Amino acid sequence: MTAISRRMLAGLLGAAAFALTSAAAPPAGAQVKSLELIAPANPGGGWDQTARAMQTALQQAGLAASVQVQNIAGAGGTVGLAQFVTSKKRRGDAILVAGQTLQGAIITHKSPVTLNDITPVARLVGEYEILFVPANSPIKSLGDLLAKLKSDPGSVSWGGGSIASTDHIVAGLIAKAVGVDPARINYIAHSGGGEALGAILGGHVTVGIGGYGEYQSLTTDGKARVLAITSEQRLPGVDIPTLREQGVDVAFFNWRGLMAPPGIRDADLKVLTDAVARMVASPAWKETMAKRKWTDLYQPAGEFAAFIKEDRAKMEGVLTDLGLAK
Template structure:
């Protein structure tokens, strides 16, 4: 049998499940990260890429950062440029859903193929080290006095930290439409603005700010979790009398037009990666909560999240 015929036979058997994934050579994965370097999506995507290679699920992983519009620019590039590509992945999550709700981009997430939810992460609000404010109570007092004077820095409009800021305002009796939210294209830009004192208060995932909190360059004043995070001595908003709890999850989608066997193969690759020691190390290092979900359950979860976020944002005056 000719070599090319043999390889085609192997591919056909693998696609039908007759051969396990490892019977074929590991693929070269292309990872689209719809954000600038340095943010939560970037950290997640690169950690997953390393895990894919360390677990031998992928031979190589290349990364392409395309930030802007809460991931909508990257989503458009992914949808238009990777159709039927069984080795393409795009990082996404709650932020992208919020951005789609507020921005109404011409492309839709439903055009791509759901693969897996990976992790969940709560937001932390921080102050620059030299801020005249010391606590969330100080920020709230100023917010009540003059809402526009408090600059909230974070990710794109519709990001979970944006939603949380609007919810905080609403809970303390301030019109959420009056908050002064400064959106940045990526976590790196937001971090620089906070460190430079260009915003009053910043919000993002704990993994992005943890190094700066640890070395004293940022002061953490509240987390959006139900209870204090393990090993992180930062009070929740709830225990400070502000009834706000909101999580930020991240996952991956595949290209448009994948067949059922291709979707399963890509899902199996991701599941192999998240079982690796490399991925477990990243979860621990970044204070992530494992939240793996695949298949129809993930499809339903995304639909439910769209509905839930839309309701929260409408109630908070954001849409």
């Protein structure tokens, strides 16, 4: 065999190997050229944090050329939901960050627009809630808070997100668990995490409730005292006692997910779902999950659609029990 024929054979074998490898590898998927992430609340809260974390992860992973975040606050997210449905219909370049709080707001506000009117993309993350007070609060423990609550329910003001949010539900569940009528709780609603935090640390409410990942810096910066967390058991590396270990039989888990506009084309939806699936597997997203102490609850579109229906039924039952829905 001549030198030329050996080189030719090597080239042919290399080409064949490349073809086999390419055929076996999964398609990279189309890059999203431009994407708008809608957080239906003011900056600072969980939806906003999720949207901005996605913005960073999608761009760092090269999955989107341009990502913008827009905040549309009001009525527990239902204002943003309604605008999303009317202004983004059939578009393939927009995603709404949704969650359990929005599900609750839809029920309590009797919103004519529901999650059934938009298109599931994926469930993303979950988060436990914490109870906390300013560092200078006379309340030193969960026991102090519960004693005050039982003595005079109206004297305890609970600061958190919107009416029927996960924060509101946790306050109601705690009251019910210790024998206080949930309808008597004094809940002060806020339209975003930043606004709520200002009220809580400013002493305008007795106790704050919010996502652990959202407010985790409070455990180390000395500005607040964390009384409890809603996890079933203590989280690894997190020195916060659970409600259950302090005698309150309540455990609660929030979730956040992504929705596309109504009428989106199948091809556009596939681009979005593929981009999200690849983002979830990216180092940037995994780093954010660890930093924020979020729990991975990823579900692809089909499973997420079934989950939304189950969650709606569960939320209706909980809100009815707490006197927040009829």
